[in-house]
Amino acid sequence: MAEVKLFGSWGSPFSRRIEVALKLKGVEYEFIEEDIYNKKSPLLLKYNPVHKKVPVLLHNGKPICESLVILEYIDETWEGPSILPKDPYERAMARFWVKFLDEKCFPAMWQACWSIGEEQEKAKEEATEFLKILEGTLSGKKFFGGDSIGMVDIVANFIAYWFMILQELAGFELLTKEKFPKLNEWMNEYLNCSIIKENLPLKDKLTAVFQARFQAVAAAAAAAAAK
Numbered sequence: 459m460a461e462v463k464l465f466g467s468w469g470s471p472f473s474r475r476i477e478v479a480l481k482l483k484g485v486e487y488e489f490i491e492e493d494i495y496n497k498k499s500p501l502l503l504k505y506n507p508v509h510k511k512v513p514v515l516l517h518n519g520k521p522i523c524e525s526l527v528i529l530e531y532i533d534e535t536w537e538g539p540s541i542l543p544k545d546p547y548e549r550a551m552a553r554f555w556v557k558f559l560d561e562k563c564f565p566a567m568w569q570a571c572w573s574i575g576e577e578q579e580k581a582k583e584e585a586t587e588f589l590k591i592l593e594g595t596l597s598g599k600k601f602f603g604g605d606s607i608g609m610v611d612i613v614a615n616f617i618a619y620w621f622m623i624l625q626e627l628a629g630f631e632l633l634t635k636e637k638f639p640k641l642n643e644w645m646n647e648y649l650n651c652s653i654i655k656e657n658l659p660l661k662d663k664l665t666a667v668f669q670a671r672f673q674a675v676a677a678a679a680a681a682a683a684a685k
Contacts, residue, residue, distance in 0.1 A: 462487040463516040465502050467494045469659050469667055471616040472525040473513045477657045478612050479529050483538035526556055529609055541609045552603065555595065556613040563588045564616055570632065571624040572675065582632060589638055592617075596640040600647055611648055618645040619658055627668050 464480070464487050466473030480487050492502050492512050505521035506514045515522045515531065522531050533541040542549050566588055569581035592614075595602060602610035617633070622645075625632055635642045648654055 461518060463490055464488070465490045465492050465499075465505065465514040465516070466512045467492050469664055470494070470512055471620050472511075474615055474657055474659070475525045475612050476513045476515060476528050476532070478607075478615070478653060479532045479541055481653050481657060482541065482607070483532060483536040485532070485536050485538075526560065526613070529612065533609075539606065541612065543603060543608065548603075552609050555602065555610045558588075558591075559610070559613050559617075563592065567617070567621050567632075568624075570630075571621070571628045574679070582630070585632060586637075589617075589633060589641065593638050593640050596644055601644065607648070607651060607654070611644075615648075615654075617641070618648050620664070623661065623665055624668060627665070627672055 462480070462485055464473070464476055466476065466489060468491060477489070490499075490501075492499060494512055498510060502512065502514060503510055505516060506512075506523045509523060511523075513523075513525055513528060515528045517531075517535070522528050529541055542552055563585070566581050566584040570578060570585045573581055599605075601607055602614065621633065633641065649658075
């Protein structure tokens with residue numbers, strides 16, 4: 459029986475954050491795939507009764523929920539490359555930026571991909587402003603934390619991979635090399651790290667899932683308009 463288990467979903471950027479962190483630390487774990495859209499397992503509901511979401515890390519029978527909390531737990535529990543900086547100020551700044559990513563950037567970017575009309579334009583404007591702020595933090599740095607991948611980079615995985623697929627399917631280009639050269643350089647460095655490459659969902663499989671959702675959304679919108 460594995461000491462460490464991860465309840466997650468293959469296509470979830472939040473689950474993938476935890477897999478990257480565990481791999482960075484060299485921690486062996488058992489991955490338990492959850493069907494988060496159709497039927498969540500009794501174990502997931504048992505271990506995360508509050509949010510009922512993935513990821514959930516089970517360590518020695520004790521569950522830890524929420525990806526940002528899990529990342530800090532992993533960093534504090536296992537030896538290996540640091541995920542958070544050692545310096546208290548730098549740690550505080552990393553926590554600030556991951557909160558900014560999860561509470562500001564990702565919701566606006568997600569909304570930009572799935573909304574239409576004025577709502578979409580507003581979301582695109584918001585996302586652009588947030589990306590400009592991130593662009594400014596990368597000045598003179600290979601990664602958000604410096605020369606090696608850290609917590610902010612791990613949390614920003616959605617920008618580097620998931621969003622690039624989504625914006626193409628949604629029919630717009632927001633995160634271009636011309637507008638955001640530093641972010642694009644960061645994405646190139648990030649996605650070419652072997653540990654990141656090995657822990658990304660297959661592009662064709664993820665694209666197919668998103669395409670099906672886009673078609674379902676379009677069909678629902680057409681049905682609503684016909685009423």
